Amino acid sequence: MDSSPRAFKANARAAVKDPQLKRALAHVKVGFIGKRAKAVARLPEFDALRDAARDIKVHTLDHLDLYLERYEERMTAQGGQVHWCPSAADARAAVLDICRRVGAKTVTKGKSMISEEIDLNQHLEANGITPVETDLGEYIVQLRGERPSHIIAPAVHLTKDLIEADFRAHHRHLPPERSLEEPRELVEEARGILRERFLAADVGITGANFLVAETGSSIIVTNEGNGDLTLALPRVHIVIASLEKVVPTLEDATTILRVLARSATGQEFSTYTTVSTGPRRAGDVDGPEEYHVILLDNGRSEMLAGPFRDALRCIRCGACMNHCPVYHAIGGHAYGWVYPGPIGAVLTPGLIGIEEAGDLPNASTFCGRCEAVCPVRIPLPKMMRHWREREFERHLTPRAVRAGLGLWTFLASRPELYHRVTGLAARLLATLAGRKGRLRSLPLAGGWTGVRDLPAPQGRTFHALWAERNRSTGP
Amino acid sequence: MSETAPRVGLFVTCLVDLFRPSVGFAAVKLLEAAGCRVAAPRAQTCCGQPAYNAGDRHDTRTLAAQVIAAFEDFDYLVVPSGSCAAMIREHYPALLADNPELAARAGTLAAKTFELVSFLTDVRGVTGVEAAFEGSAAYHDACSGLRELGIHDQPRALLATVRGLRLEELPDADVCCGFGGTFCVKYPEISDTMVTDKVERVEQTGAGTLLAGDLGCLLNMAGKLQRRGSKVQVRHVAEVLAGMTDEPAIGAGVEDRKG
Numbered sequence: 001m002d003s004s005p006r007a008f009k010a011n012a013r014a015a016v017k018d019p020q021l022k023r024a025l026a027h028v029k030v031g032f033i034g035k036r037a038k039a040v041a042r043l044p045e046f047d048a049l050r051d052a053a054r055d056i057k058v059h060t061l062d063h064l065d066l067y068l069e070r071y072e073e074r075m076t077a078q079g080g081q082v083h084w085c086p087s088a089a090d091a092r093a094a095v096l097d098i099c100r101r102v103g104a105k106t107v108t109k110g111k112s113m114i115s116e117e118i119d120l121n122q123h124l125e126a127n128g129i130t131p132v133e134t135d136l137g138e139y140i141v142q143l144r145g146e147r148p149s150h151i152i153a154p155a156v157h158l159t160k161d162l163i164e165a166d167f168r169a170h171h172r173h174l175p176p177e178r179s180l181e182e183p184r185e186l187v188e189e190a191r192g193i194l195r196e197r198f199l200a201a202d203v204g205i206t207g208a209n210f211l212v213a214e215t216g217s218s219i220i221v222t223n224e225g226n227g228d229l230t231l232a233l234p235r236v237h238i239v240i241a242s243l244e245k246v247v248p249t250l251e252d253a254t255t256i257l258r259v260l261a262r263s264a265t266g267q268e269f270s271t272y273t274t275v276s277t278g279p280r281r282a283g284d285v286d287g288p289e290e291y292h293v294i295l296l297d298n299g300r301s302e303m304l305a306g307p308f309r310d311a312l313r314c315i316r317c318g319a320c321m322n323h324c325p326v327y328h329a330i331g332g333h334a335y336g337w338v339y340p341g342p343i344g345a346v347l348t349p350g351l352i353g354i355e356e357a358g359d360l361p362n363a364s365t366f367c368g369r370c371e372a373v374c375p376v377r378i379p380l381p382k383m384m385r386h387w388r389e390r391e392f393e394r395h396l397t398p399r400a401v402r403a404g405l406g407l408w409t410f411l412a413s414r415p416e417l418y419h420r421v422t423g424l425a426a427r428l429l430a431t432l433a434g435r436k437g438r439l440r441s442l443p444l445a446g447g448w449t450g451v452r453d454l455p456a457p458q459g460r461t462f463h464a465l466w467a468e469r470n471r472s473t474g475p
Numbered sequence: 476m477s478e479t480a481p482r483v484g485l486f487v488t489c490l491v492d493l494f495r496p497s498v499g500f501a502a503v504k505l506l507e508a509a510g511c512r513v514a515a516p517r518a519q520t521c522c523g524q525p526a527y528n529a530g531d532r533h534d535t536r537t538l539a540a541q542v543i544a545a546f547e548d549f550d551y552l553v554v555p556s557g558s559c560a561a562m563i564r565e566h567y568p569a570l571l572a573d574n575p576e577l578a579a580r581a582g583t584l585a586a587k588t589f590e591l592v593s594f595l596t597d598v599r600g601v602t603g604v605e606a607a608f609e610g611s612a613a614y615h616d617a618c619s620g621l622r623e624l625g626i627h628d629q630p631r632a633l634l635a636t637v638r639g640l641r642l643e644e645l646p647d648a649d650v651c652c653g654f655g656g657t658f659c660v661k662y663p664e665i666s667d668t669m670v671t672d673k674v675e676r677v678e679q680t681g682a683g684t685l686l687a688g689d690l691g692c693l694l695n696m697a698g699k700l701q702r703r704g705s706k707v708q709v710r711h712v713a714e715v716l717a718g719m720t721d722e723p724a725i726g727a728g729v730e731d732r733k734g
Contacts, residue, residue, distance in 0.1 A: 009662070016668045325651045329668035363662050365655025365669075366528065368622040388530030397529065401657070405526050409534040412489070412520040413541060419517070422493050437728035438701055447660025451667035452698035455494065455709075455726025462487045462496035466515050 003147060004336045005348055008359035011334035021331050024159050028150075032322035035266025036373070043262065053259045054376045056252045057313035060244075061304065067213040067246045068295070074216030078278030080291035088118040091296045095120060095205070095238060098292055099129050102236050104202035108194075110220060110227035111135035112207030113151055113316060114240045114296055116338045117351070120205070131205075132197045134226035136190050143170050149332030151339060152264050152318040157331045160186070194226070204230040204288070206276075208241035209260070209315070211293070214249040217277040218293065221261065221270035228274050237276065237288040242296045244312040256315055259375035264317040299351045307386050311346045313376040320370035320380060326363055335360060342370035346383040354390050361387035422461050430459035483511040484549035486542070486563075488556045489521040490690040491711075495725065498690060501717035502555045502591050509599040511551075518545040522559045527566065528656050536574075539567050543580050551598070552588040555713050556689045557620020560590035565623050590620055591713055592688060596629040603636035606718030613645040613682040614712065615673070615696065617689035621649055630688060630712050637715060643680040647672075654695040670699040677707055684724070686712045697725040 015021055040046045060067055072082045085091035091114075099107060107124060109115060109131055121131045121142070133142040137154035141147065143166050148154030155163065164180040167189055180186055206227050208218040218239045220227045231237045247253050261267040280287030303312055321327040321341025332340035337348045337357065345360040354361075361384035370380045391397050411418045433439050433456030441449045448454055483506050487499040499515070506513045523538035542563065546552045554560045567581040595601040614634065620626040634642050653659060653669025660666075674696060677685050685700070685707050687693050697709035708724035723729060 012662065013664045016664045325653070325669050325672075326665055328672075329665050363658070363665065365618065365651050365653065365658045365666075367618040367651035367655070369618075369649075369651070372622055385528065385530065388528070389532060390530070392530035392532075397531075401529060401661075402531075405529055405531055405534060408521070409526060409531075409537060412523075413537050415518045415520055415541075418520045422489075426493050433728075435729045437723055438698070438726040440702075445660075447663045448698070451663050451702070452670065452695065453701040453726060455694050455697050455701070457494045458496055458722065460496060462492040462499040463515070463517060465496050466499070467517070 003333070005352075005357035005360055007336055008334060008363065011336060012330045012363070015330040015334045020159060020162065021157055024157050025328055025331055028153075028156060028322055029328050032265070032318075036263060036319060036322070037266075039262040039266040039268065046259070046262065049255065049259050050375050050377060053256045053315070054313065056247060056255060057315075057376050060247055060252075061309060061312055064243065064246070064304065067248055068243060070213040071211050071216060071246050074213065075278065075293060076216075078216050078291075079281075080216070080278045080293060082293045082295055084295050084297075086297045088296070088298050091118045091240065091294050091298070092120060092123045094292075094294050095240070096123065096127055096129075098236060098238060098290075099124065099203055100127075102202060102290070104129055104236070106130045106132060106197065106201050107203045107205055108132050108134050108198055108201040108230045108234065109138070110204070110206035110222065110230040111138050111154070112205065112240055113148075113338060114207055114242055114294075115205065116147060117242075117298065118240075118296065120240070132194070132201065134194050134198070134224075134230055135222070136187060136224060136226075139190055139194065140166060143167075147333065147338070149340065150318060150321060151316050151343075157333060198229045198233050201230075201234045203236040203238060204232075204234040205238045205240060206231050208239050208245050210253040210256070211239075211241055211246040212248075212250050212253055213246055215277060217250070217275050219253055219257075219273065219275050221257070221273050223265075223267075223271040225272050228272060231274070231276050231288070232286050235288055236290040236292070237279070238292045238294060239276070240294040240296065242298065243300050244314075256375075260315055260317050263319040263373065263375040303350045308346060308350050308383055310378050311343065311350065311380075311383055313378055314343050314347070315376060317375055319373045319375065320378075323369040323373050325367065325369070326365070342380040342384070343378070346378075346380060346387070349387050349390075354387055354394070355396065358391055358396055361385075362391075419461065419463050423464055426457040426459060426461050429454075429457050432456070480510050480512045481550040483513050483551045483553050484546040485513050485515045486519055486522070486546065486552055486554040486559065487515060488554060488559050488690065490694070491555060494694065495690060495711065497719060497722045498555055498711040498713055501711070501713040501719045502553070504717040504719065505591065505595060505604070505713060506553060508605070509595050509601050511599070514549070516545045522562045524558065524562050525656055527562065527570070532570065535570060539570060539581065540577060543567070543577065543584050547580055547584050550587065551594065552584060553591055553594045554588070555591040555711065556691075557590045557617050557624055557626055558689055558691065560588055561619040561623035563588045590624055590626055590688065592633060592716070593620075593624065593626050593629045596632060601633065604633055604716045604718070606716055607638040608640040608684075608715050608718070608720060610639070610683040611641040611643050611681070612684040612686050612715070613643045613677055613680045614648065615645055615652065615677075615685060615687040615692065616648045617687050617692045618651050620688055626688065630686075633716050634686070634712070637718075640715065643682040645680055645682075646676050652692045652696050654692045656691065659695055666695075667699075670695055674699050674703065674705065674707075678705060682707070684708045684710060684715075686710055686715060688712050693725055701726050
């Protein structure tokens with residue numbers, strides 16, 4: 001699978017034919033959706049909480065400069081340091097500088113999509129520093145040299161037997177008779193390996209679900225506790241987060257937390273919710289000596305100013321992709337970049353350009369399921385349509401599509417001509433189909449008839465029959 | 476029909492006009508039975524969704540203006556399709572926002588535009604139909620009607636009053652069938668995966684007939700069922716509600732016709 005959104009069509013074609021992927025994705029359809037539905041049913045005020053979460057995000061985005069400055073001020077007062085990074089390259093350089101200054105050889109990492117967005121692991125490796133992913137799913141995709149295929153379940157495209165094979169290939173110490181049949185056994189094996197890495201790491205890098213302006217804190221949620229060990233054990237803790245992660249107060253963060261886990265995994269709360277505020281203070285029993293926050297823009301300021309602002313409300317729960325029938329059909333890798341699914345179809349063109357990611361906002365039926373479950377009510381179909389409008393304005397829409405639409409509008413805006421043409425088409429198609437009532441193939445309609453029959457018209461148009469009926473009975 | 480009966484402009488949709496006029500006549504019968512005077516203005520063609528969803532706002536506005544002019548004098552615009560109804564109700568006013576005069580007219584039309592089945596139940600207070608249909612049917616919730624217009628209970632309520640009809644609840648009835656307008660030909664492999672999932676669910680219900688309220692989705696599902704050699708018959712819900720099921724089902728030949 002090519003990791004570029006330009007290869008979307010080829011990736012999708014390959015993905016739908018992959019039986020292993022199909023088996024893995026079947027779990028997304030059933031598991032995530034059912035668990036979310038149960039969690040929502042148990043909380044009558046869930047929809048009111050979604051409104052509250054949306055309002056917090058809208059307010060924060062309206063005053064983003066204010067809250068970011070306040071966050072920096074409070075963070076700095078706690079002894080931490082904020083690094084403002086306009087681009088991915090700036091963020092990579094900032095992380096590498098810190099690692100070099102402290103002589104880091106290995107870096108443990110909690111799950112972070114921003115790290116994926118800036119290609120941090122590749123950059124560290126190229127500079128002689130070993131990054132170790134400590135979230136189980138991330139650890140697995142790192143072993144395989146892949147990217148996550150889902151923003152909260154990085155290895156959701158894999159089945160258990162594939163993961164077992166990866167473990168046996170990479171963990172050479174494993175005796176063949178050691179059972180890895182059960183997920184629990186896989187977790188224990190990974191934990192055993194990771195325990196040593198946690199103790200050896202010089203720097204710990206985590207993402208952030210929230211940056212709290214009121215206190216200068218960052219908050220992460222995990223289910224494995226790996227984030228706590230990543231941020232508390234090494235000498236240096238680096239938080240990497242994008243601008244829109246800031247919220248005004250701890251109260252705001254807890255409001256959003258109430259919809260986050262429910263939307264993501266159907267849990268009421270994630271197993272671990274960890275607040276970190278600066279380096280270890282005198283008297284603290286643990287914590288890092290240094291605390292850095294990489295604040296990444298990477299195109300977000302530009303999105304903030306335009307029609308895609310609402311996409312920056314996203315809290316990365318994954319509900320949109322969990323409910324997306326296109327994601328269910330092709331999985332996350334086919335999208336070719338960091339963020340898959342409906343939110344990816346909106347964010348990716350914003351962050352790397354619509355020229356690079358033109359297929360993504362087009363590969364949607366606008367079924368609306370994503371918007372219906374989004375905890376912060378991002379109008380995802382509307383934003384995908386906005387991208388299509390950008391493409392159309394910039395003549396990026398394929399020429400055949402433009403020509404077809406032009407012809408359609410020419411006809412459809414001339415009703416009498418239109419009725420003559422549709423009358424002929426109805427008769428022609430009905431004649432071609434004959435007594436079978438459907439067509440198995442039709443020139444220029446391979447996109448349709450390649451995978452399904454084309455039901456034939458009944459033979460006359462409604463308007464022809466309606467005119468006839470009104471002539472015979474009077475209007 | 477009394478002079479005070481509401482005047483309904485029937486927007487048949489381009490697909491019904493071309494592929495299945497019998498759906499339009501079923502709609503006329505249902506509307507007349509609900510006490511409406513029905514006209515189908517000849518100046519109607521397409522609501523503009525293909526252009527709208529391709530990002531072509533200019534052409535969409537042209538077609539929207541034509542629909543508004545053709546229908547604004549009626550008491551109601553009724554359409555046997557959730558997606559075309561949603562286009563006019565939910566999207567026209569925003570689409571035309573930069574032309575205040577047209578936007579105001581679009582807003583007025585939007586407020587009196589309804590999908591057929593929900594118009595019958597929610598506006599006309601219809602609680603049952605005089606129709607019979609022997610057999611079992613599964614109902615698929617087409618996306619726009621379900622999520623943009625909240626159409627879910629209305630068709631089921633009316634179908635429950637059709638004599639002889641047994642309604643089988645379709646698992647995942649709210650999941651898209653993979654039609655999506657031009658999506659289904661731009662991304663045929665993805666669409667195929669989606670429609671295959673859908674028709675497998677339909678087949679699992681054991682129902683003899685599949686119903687829905689949008690002809691695009693119906694053509695897609697019927698075409699896939701037939702490609703698989705399935706015997707499931709596919710019809711627009713209006714045909715069954717109007718008791719007009721003499722025509723062969725969608726994509727069914729004369730020889731497939733049930734006695």
